[in-house]
Amino acid sequence: MQLGLVGLGKMGANMRTRIQEAGHQVVGYDPRPEVSDVGTLADMVAALDAPRAVWVMVPSGDPTRTTIAQLAELLEPGDVVVDGGNSKYSDDLPNSELLGGNGVGYVDCGVSGGVWGLRNGYGLMVGGSDDDVTRLMPVFDALRPPGERADGFVHAGPVGAGHYAKMVHNGVEYGLMHAYGEGYELLSAEPLITDVEGTLRAWTTGTVVRSWLLELLVRALDEDPGLAEISDYTTDSGEGRWTVEEAIRHSVPANVISAALFARFASRQDQGSPALKAVSALRNQFGGHSVKDSSGRSVGETGTPT
Amino acid sequence: MQLGLVGLGKMGANMRTRIQEAGHQVVGYDPRPEVSDVGTLADMVAALDAPRAVWVMVPSGDPTRTTIAQLAELLEPGDVVVDGGNSKYSDDLPNSELLGGNGVGYVDCGVSGGVWGLRNGYGLMVGGSDDDVTRLMPVFDALRPPGERADGFVHAGPVGAGHYAKMVHNGVEYGLMHAYGEGYELLSAEPLITDVEGTLRAWTTGTVVRSWLLELLVRALDEDPGLAEISDYTTDSGEGRWTVEEAIRHSVPANVISAALFARFASRQDQGSPALKAVSALRNQFGGHSVKDSSGRSVGETGTPT
């Protein structure tokens, strides 16, 4: 089938390759002329036969919303749009209604797999009507991993369900990564363990904790033993926050995922943690801990009861 | 080679099968005559040619310590003992010294893989001297998964390192399981997600969160949709506690693993949580929340500022 693809960054370009290799025709648009197949978004729409399918793969938030608003102007009844970015699920219903007002269908698709998806296929979580999803199945089948369709693809529910599932996926990912991180840190702290990397590598096969993330961690340690080149400054991309917000909305105790999220926040406190400054200040106040007397001499003692 | 194997429970019996299938001779001892190859532990030792190798696969704690003390009496210089159970790593040095006093070697081996190890092979984490570990490699090779030895096997360090690595492995396992649990709970709470199990199944392939544990969770949901037959009462087997204790000893922040451990504790509070009773009592005290006036009439109001 034919597919318009908006956004030819790393992810978009890889996905184009995979879709083309499955025998489909892709007309790609990107604001950077050197990578774009067409000059404008309107050119892309014009190059597709109706009923059209257009996949949007641009950063979430304003860029995606703007692109979809433009497509709402350009597309015709019977066309369908997929938002494959990491949009917040609450954007999906407005997007769907905007397009639906012009008779254009809408599907939200969470895509997982990162740079490895080109080779391995992408895990896909889809929300939308049965009709819209069915129409797009050839593209989904091109993108998802080979093998059983239910492994790597789910039609999780109506519009919004795909991004919701992707959001939770990423929240779980936060927790998994941090669990491995804590294990790595504890192994590294214990002198008995003389081969930390070998221990993690051994875990990749046969054990209960084996996973793809663990394989990636071993790979990272192969490339950079001790992770000497890696900063502990860790950003977050939105889904972790949204997951905890949703946990709050649904009264779900999310201790593990929130702990992983908060650890990332703490990693970025370049000026130190105000909370811990308050704790330090309190310890100074009630004494024993670097209390200064009137002459400026420290009179506190470690181990003094407080 | 020849191996004495003490303990023929589910794990021990499966391991015997796997070792035998690799062409080795196993003389198994178990206190239950119907499954034992020999009548007594002494009979087992007598049935082995020196220098002997004996694998202990009995519950951790007193049973393992007792068995090793008995073997210290029965074995001869040049023999070697493996503790393959879930012993605390701090038991290893005393065990090693007890046996070493009689010239008997000692290796601790953490074994992961559960009931699936019979088919898939077991992940092995080993602590001990190079000589002792080398002597036992044929048995380790029989037990570990086929393929690269470094995947599924590590000589992690001196005596104690194997159980230490296994302890951390299980601590990480707590965190991973709980991360998936929180994701499952949140998906289940959100009406948009009409196919929770299908979403988890989709995650098993192509996604960042794919893992063996996730495959098992999907398997559990296949067998029991909605986990209707499963209680949320969750025990713990020691390693989770030890992992957090070690984290404290090494000043490692273990927020994720401890959250998973504490959630298990909470699941067993049949009489309710005393901490939360205290919180409820406080809310009653400062008012607005089911405060009773002198006539016994409730005068509190939800939403009243406190």
Next chain:
Amino acid sequence: MQLGLVGLGKMGANMRTRIQEAGHQVVGYDPRPEVSDVGTLADMVAALDAPRAVWVMVPSGDPTRTTIAQLAELLEPGDVVVDGGNSKYSDDLPNSELLGGNGVGYVDCGVSGGVWGLRNGYGLMVGGSDDDVTRLMPVFDALRPPGERADGFVHAGPVGAGHYAKMVHNGVEYGLMHAYGEGYELLSAEPLITDVEGTLRAWTTGTVVRSWLLELLVRALDEDPGLAEISDYTTDSGEGRWTVEEAIRHSVPANVISAALFARFASRQDQGSPALKAVSALRNQFGGHSVKDSSGRSVGETGTPT
């Protein structure tokens, strides 16, 4: 001065008493005729001399928003409204703008102290313009505890700051209450401690942890030793959730407050924790834990390595 007071529930009635005792005139309105001074909100407005001051003390959310919308119709330029309820701070700017369109001022005031405020005075956190706050100082002075004004009263910032400060106050309260709760639970679990209540009572004086909440906890234990009549089912009133949401928005690690919030969520899971059911199901899957064989016989063993 004169004050209109909308809402004569427990809090509102107590506040009326305190304001009247300071020599001010209060015209109270409540939809329940038996407690109301006037028949309608319009009657209340008519009974006040311009420029008027009206204090709204009704449940947060729709009731407060509706009341303020009605006041926007009834009041005149130069009047001022105080929202003293537990409104979300994000309601304040819209309320302020709605009233401001008609020349009516707006102040948000977080009120703490519960049923004890009648006797002790209320802690007040106020947001608004200097002019509006200054006009209302006689009422604030009536409500706040006697003594230094800065103890028990703060003009924290512009419109919204009062409710923001109150929200954080309540978030901190969650953490404090849970810290005491954990201490109470641990003391109760330890056989060495033969006088748990006496220990808490001793803490109320001289120690580092002394506080009003601790005094209330001792009071609750006096009334109900062992908290036998108290359920561990604990609701939450919004501010705890908002505090964690704000922490996420500001990238503030809020491990303690979120742990307290999530524990309340968990206390209400009458059907058990889906997350822990998933953990239990996983433990069953990888074996050793109540695994059933084909005959329905349990073949798992506690303490078996997994």
Next chain:
Amino acid sequence: MQLGLVGLGKMGANMRTRIQEAGHQVVGYDPRPEVSDVGTLADMVAALDAPRAVWVMVPSGDPTRTTIAQLAELLEPGDVVVDGGNSKYSDDLPNSELLGGNGVGYVDCGVSGGVWGLRNGYGLMVGGSDDDVTRLMPVFDALRPPGERADGFVHAGPVGAGHYAKMVHNGVEYGLMHAYGEGYELLSAEPLITDVEGTLRAWTTGTVVRSWLLELLVRALDEDPGLAEISDYTTDSGEGRWTVEEAIRHSVPANVISAALFARFASRQDQGSPALKAVSALRNQFGGHSVKDSSGRSVGETGTPT
């Protein structure tokens, strides 16, 4: 009465003053001649009339254990020793047995109040036999705050109970301090709050969260607005760790106290957090996040789905 007092550091010296002001005779020993009343520990014992009471106020661990071993040699049947330091409760039974072998009684006493205890009195938590505790009541009454004995003093149980109660007290203190710390940090992060310190000061009176610790925090902010001179490097003195270890032993979920403890651990990770380095490394691996291609050019994109 007469009291021998070993250890005249800040705490010991203050306590001596308070005991003397109550009319008792104190013979103090300290290894520093310039502050000691006597030349040696034996001199101190010789200066006391039998039956003697000796209070040990030296750092916990080896110094306390050594002092008590020396006293076991020097004292006589009928004498009694108090350990008033922050010893681990598990030291108390061995200490008690060592002294008891010579007919010397033993009481453990947790002391709270810090440098403020001199003026306000100390909160005391005591473990021991009724007879031993009764004998020492004049000293306890001198040290505890004036007023009701049950406020500021508890005979919590047999030997060990005093230090256990003090340990839990300090664990709770960790949680309280961190709850205030998180509140302070969130107030500081919100632009609406133009008077953070004033908000905390207002909280000290009338509100639900008022406490002595909060007063100290305001005092610290008075002395150092913005806590500009305070480091967020925060040590811990043992009781927090022991509290979490005890929570694990008793299967008590201690999410709040452990979160406060782990935050202190994290504050001391000068080389960065290995766990977060692992998380960063994983993010690099699965792409989108500063992934480098073969030419060293970054090809990842923020916001790219993974």
